[in-house]
Amino acid sequence: QQQVKQSPQSLIVQKGGISIINCAYENTAFDYFPWYQQFPGKGPALLIAIRPDVSEKKEGRFTISFNKSAKQFSLHIMDSQPGDSATYFCAADSGYQLIWGAGTKLIIKP
């Protein structure tokens, strides 16, 4: 019940395309869902986050879509750029700790 399942494990997208990463959770007590971005040699950094009272949040080229009934949320990166190449982690916050997905390695091909 504490797991967050993230897919795909790796993703290759052409420059200008849309990158989509999906996450699913089971525990309905989770009330905050952040996405973190990690570049090689760096720690993860918060990219965008959403709470379950909204179905979508957009910040620039990055959008979180949230489906509360299906207990799923996804990250969409529009007009993907080579600089977006990184590992992306979804997470779910129970108020006590963050439960992390396993990560998606995204490569944007020029």
Add this chain to the structure above:
Amino acid sequence: KAGVTQTPRYLIKTRGQQVTLSCSPISGHRSVSWYQQTPGQGLQFLFEYFSETQRNKGNFPGRFSGRQFSNSRSEMNVSTLELGDSALYLCASSSGTSGGGETQYFGPGTRLLVL
């Protein structure tokens, strides 16, 4: 504001030894969390300290321990190292006062190699 700093950045140890890693949080942050990151396993939560007290703990053996000082700096100790302890150890800080939903600010990590 200075970010989260971790020392050392790289460490090589042999099996059976012990190691201590250090983390200095962002000024004013009172919560420090530790994670183990390995390829394919993502981030595994070790423990969180808030105001010198362990507030949350993950599912790691007792060989993994930590502490936090009055200035919020934190140390993590791993005793009797095993080959499987080779990983990137990340520290993250936050204010710790919101009861969840806070941004965690990560340091660059300490890469530990156990031979």
